[in-house]
Amino acid sequence: MSNLLEKCCLIGESVGGDPTHFMIERALEDLGLDWRFLSFQTQAERLGEALAGTDALGFAGVRLRGALADKPGGAAKRTERAKRTGRLTHLTRHDGALQGDDASGPALVEALAEIGEPAGKRVVVLGAGGEAPSIADVLVERGAALVAIADPLADRAAAVVLAAQTGRSEAAPKDALACEVRPLAWEGDWLELPDTIDWIISTASWPKSDNQRVADSLAPELDASHVVIDLGIGSNRSPLHLAAEGRGARVVDALPVLIAETALAVEAWTGLEVDREVLRDAAEEFLGV
Structure with missing residues (x-):
């Protein structure tokens, strides 16, 4: 996987007040990766189309938040854990296609x-x-x-x-x-x-x-x-x-759960260990706590 211009994104129904984008940008910067991280909003009934688009466009990873993680239609490939729970927190490109996983547990x-x-x-x-x-x-x-x-x-x-x-x-x-x-x-x-x-x-x-x-x-x-x-x-x-x-x-x-869940997603995408303190600092700065 090249570390140049790889694309990842956050998809949610409402992402404006969510610290995830800020946290992941900080994590990628700390890892020294020149990746592009984007955020998109869509409704649950159109999530399948959104995921198909990110797959077709070659995104290396997708983070799902809120209700879209709870009822994620449209992801054909899933880990065994995600099949059991029916939820997806993130998707990672494997063998040319995005595979969904559930990192909440x-x-x-x-x-x-x-x-x-x-x-x-x-x-x-x-x-x-x-x-x-x-x-x-x-x-x-x-x-x-x-x-x-x-x-x-x-x-x-x-x-x-x-x-x-x-x-x-x-x-x-x-x-x-x-x-x-x-x-x-x-x-x-x-x-x-x-x-x-x-x-x-x-x-x-x-x-x-x-x-x-x-x-x-x-x-x-x-x-x-x-x-x-x-x-x-x-x-x-x-x-x-x-x-x-x-x-x-x-x-x-x-916050500790969000930090760990976000770190596990970024680690799946990059294959690199994420510093949890970098994510904590970013989340606390965003939330003002």
């Missing part, structure tokens, strides 16, 4: 490395949209003891549970009973955590207007034994973040 594991490995953890995932299928997949793969999916729409939670139960990675523990995957009832403002939960991972896959209600519902269940991972990106701490801190829980925001 591995990025989460990388971001939480200082806290611990998923093996043996009892985890609640709040919200069955967004990264939920990717999170459930990697938690099962890494040997979590419990993965409970909570969503106000029971059918949506059940779909994520079924996919995680039936599409296990070959790297997952061979004993199917080693990891319990089940839906968790969430009715209106009522949400009760199972006993001895270690991690609560919020996908923030609900309207922003519901953020305070979700935080208020969960806060009474939280204490210092919990780690809360809030995957909502923003320049301000979310109501859930504030509520968890107020209850003494340890909180991890979305």
Whole structure:
């Protein structure tokens, strides 16, 4: 692969407030690559056309964000992980064609490395949209003891549970009973955590207007034994973040996950190791945090 005038891009429904473009430009500059990185906006129903265009034009890589990552139509070639989760965070040119992959799960594991490995953890995932299928997949793969999916729409939670139960990675523990995957009832403002939960991972896959209600519902269940991972990106701490801190829980925001996910995409495109601190500095500068 030449390091001259290679093209990569970000595609999303709305990319104006997303730090990804700024982060990747900084990463490519730090790697000493004279590549061109562009950003495009399109609607979900036209993503297939957009991906066909980037493939035909010889783009070396594509980064998908937001809803386009969650329901990425039009990508014929996918990694085994992306086939299991139904999501794509990025595409990389292999053998003359773009292949889609889902880095959300591995990025989460990388971001939480200082806290611990998923093996043996009892985890609640709040919200069955967004990264939920990717999170459930990697938690099962890494040997979590419990993965409970909570969503106000029971059918949506059940779909994520079924996919995680039936599409296990070959790297997952061979004993199917080693990891319990089940839906968790969430009715209106009522949400009760199972006993001895270690991690609560919020996908923030609900309207922003519901953020305070979700935080208020969960806060009474939280204490210092919990780690809360809030995957909502923003320049301000979310109501859930504030509520968890107020209850003494340890909180991890979305930035380390975004950094790892972006780094894994750039590494796939370039074959070079990306400095996470370069991405962190760029994201914090963009977001003003």
